[in-house]
Amino acid sequence: MAPTTETLTAERILEATEEVLRRHGPAKATVVDVARALGVSHGSVYRHFRTKAALREAVTKRWLDRTSGELSGIAAAEGDPEARLRDWLSALFAAKRRKAGDDPELFATYMVLTGEAGTAVGEHITDLTAQLARIIRSGVDAGSFDTADPEASARAVFHATGRFHDPCYSREWERPGVEGEFEAVVELVVRGLHS
Amino acid sequence: MAPTTETLTAERILEATEEVLRRHGPAKATVVDVARALGVSHGSVYRHFRTKAALREAVTKRWLDRTSGELSGIAAAEGDPEARLRDWLSALFAAKRRKAGDDPELFATYMVLTGEAGTAVGEHITDLTAQLARIIRSGVDAGSFDTADPEASARAVFHATGRFHDPCYSREWERPGVEGEFEAVVELVVRGLHS
DNA sequence: CAGCTGACAGATTTCAATATCTGTCATCTG
């Protein structure tokens, strides 16, 4: 694309890569395309990212971190832990559903990227369950939740609600009735946590 | 394979198709292969199944029905509903995990088959949640479970435990610690159901 | 000399020609 005089940074490469992925999809997005988009040779891209896989994983990480960031506010907030848990789960579902619904092709692209084994997804899940554990712990402290192991309960809640945040279910998220299914599972889970 | 004098029945075709799928995998299993395995012309296969898709769906249905059958005994049994619910969920997880672990290639084949949109999977899920609903209803009658809508609760329980029976998670089922994760989710769900 | 380039080897992908498959049906056979 248009050559620039700006310095070539990891950040600029990541932005260009996102754009190339959006345009070409995961199968046809090449490092050469990214370099072309930046007006540099592909060798320069390899100066910042050792391999194509590392570049793709960095893009994935950025994308996942955006979701984590949206939710961390709720996890850190003050107030009724049960309400916060419900809010957090709703926000997670809403965020995923929005991403999947607004631009299905891009979402499919990221599904491919997250499927390429790497540590990014695992770290994202660790991050999210840590947020959940924080909420649950504050519920235990307040006496509204009862669990011996908030971390384990957090993982259980995360797993139990997987249908409403795991990308492999994304095509179900637009069906009529999901909202109700979501409420039912959240209800079950919140009741299971109660003392 | 070996030609036979036996009459050509839908049942024999289904058996041969299973064998061909096991041998060749979902991508390379053709109707011609099935006919060859039976020692007949492929036109004869089309006499019993209108399309290749119908044949594949019939095989899928048979496979899914085998799991449903294994579980229906637990759902129909007498005795403590909570124990039956735990047994049923454990049996479902064990059955899926065994199928995935014993013959991963065949399991992958069936994952492809179930992914080919059709009514078989939907009916299977309806069947399983009906079994769950039966257990939950008996728990409500016995006074140990509390829910206004056992069918809805059954779907919620099924969704909440998806990570331990949905094929899209099958590669997680062999990791150390799954057993514990499973127990934690079941515990959460059972507590959520309790009155 | 830090950062960029572009040629290169080996791996991967594309593309078009070729082969095989699906689904139909007129015809055959017991």
Place this chain on the structure above:
DNA sequence: CAGATGACAGATATTGAAATCTGTCAGCTG
């Protein structure tokens, strides 16, 4: 004549040669 066959048209899959990509690196440039 019920049930099986195999030739056929159009759709799909395979194959192998050519094009492109990945990752490296010696050398260029500011």
